Amino acid sequence: MALRLRNIPLPLLASGAVALVAAALALIFFYAPLDADQGLSQKIFYLHVPIALTAYACFGWGAAKAFLHLWKRSPGADLESYAAIHQGVIFGALTLITGSIWAKISWGHWWLWGERQLVLFLVLFLFYSAYFMLRYSVEPGPARANMCAVYALFGVVLIPVSWLAIRLANDFIHPVVFTRHGPQMSASMFLAFCVSWASLLALAGTMYRVELAGKRLDAHLRELRELLAA
Amino acid sequence: MSASEKYVAAAYLVVFVAVLAWVAIIAAKLARLERDVEELAELARRRAEREAEREEVSV
Numbered sequence: 701m702a703l704r705l706r707n708i709p710l711p712l713l714a715s716g717a718v719a720l721v722a723a724a725l726a727l728i729f730f731y732a733p734l735d736a737d738q739g740l741s742q743k744i745f746y747l748h749v750p751i752a753l754t755a756y757a758c759f760g761w762g763a764a765k766a767f768l769h770l771w772k773r774s775p776g777a778d779l780e781s782y783a784a785i786h787q788g789v790i791f792g793a794l795t796l797i798t799g800s801i802w803a804k805i806s807w808g809h810w811w812l813w814g815e816r817q818l819v820l821f822l823v824l825f826l827f828y829s830a831y832f833m834l835r836y837s838v839e840p841g842p843a844r845a846n847m848c849a850v851y852a853l854f855g856v857v858l859i860p861v862s863w864l865a866i867r868l869a870n871d872f873i874h875p876v877v878f879t880r881h882g883p884q885m886s887a888s889m890f891l892a893f894c895v896s897w898a899s900l901l902a903l904a905g906t907m908y909r910v911e912l913a914g915k916r917l918d919a920h921l922r923e924l925r926e927l928l929a930a
Numbered sequence: 931m932s933a934s935e936k937y938v939a940a941a942y943l944v945v946f947v948a949v950l951a952w953v954a955i956i957a958a959k960l961a962r963l964e965r966d967v968e969e970l971a972e973l974a975r976r977r978a979e980r981e982a983e984r985e986e987v988s989v
Contacts, residue, residue, distance in 0.1 A: 730984065738978045739933060739934055740934040740938055740939055741934045741938060743938050744937070744938055744941045747941055747942060747945060748941070748967070751945070782982060790948065790952070793948075794944065794945055794948055797941075797944050798941045798944060798945065801937050801940050801941045801944070802937070802941065805933065805934060805937040860931070903949070907952060910956060911956075914956065914959055914960075917963055918963065921963065921966050921967065921970065924970055925966075925970060925973075928970060928977060929973075
């Protein structure tokens with residue numbers, strides 16, 4: 701039986717997220733060694749990169765749900781796509797903030813416009829931020845759901861472009877950790893990174909499920925109010 | 931506290947505050963939904979009473 705996010709009970713998912721976050725923090729600060737080059741500031745890597753990957757995962761999930769809406773007309777897929785993109789934007793904002801803090805300590809600048817990876821991630825973030833402007837400027841209904849689904853699918857193209865930008869650029873200063881030869885770090889650092897990413901995925905999954913439950917409850921209450929008023 | 935320590939603390943603090951803000955927003959939303967449910971329950975109660983009165987009159 702395939703493991704589906706919606707089949708995992710929400711309290712279990714939330715407890716798992718809390719346990720994983722605690723494990724990740726313990727591994728980052730007490731197990732993973734200090735980086736020989738960057739020292740303590742490299743600890744931001746365990747937060748910044750998993751947050752960015754989680755943002756990509758949320759945008760990808762939102763696009764997959766949008767595709768399901770357009771292809772199979774799956775009930776609720778539009779709402780699920782919206783909730784996933786909302787989480788993606790939250791994690792995207794955190795990627796930009798934590799990245800800026802890391803850039804300041806490592807490069808001496810909060811932001812570098814010459815860095816393709818940074819600018820492309822900003823474009824991706826702004827593109828998905830504009831999704832909400834589109835969604836709330838159109839009356840709710842099938843037309844809005846279709847427009848939002850098409851928009852979400854267009855945005856997903858930017859994910860591989862953003863991911864590959866750093867590999868295509870020759871004049872980068874943004875570090876490349878994952879190459880064709882695997883992760884360029886020790887096993888203990890890689891373990892801390894993996895647990896950190898798992899914890900953030902679990903956290904994003906929990907936030908997505910809570911937001912979705914709230915939106916569905918809101919819709920049911922609106923329906924109930926209309927029925928009682930009739 | 932060294933500069934590195936300050937920046938690392940700031941990065942982790944930002945994420946912690948963001949999660950806290952999200953929890954606060956969800957708590958506010960939950961409170962609103964609770965008020966909505968109470969209002970609807972009251973509406974349903976009044977409607978049930980009206981129907982009961984109507985049945986008594988018709989009997």
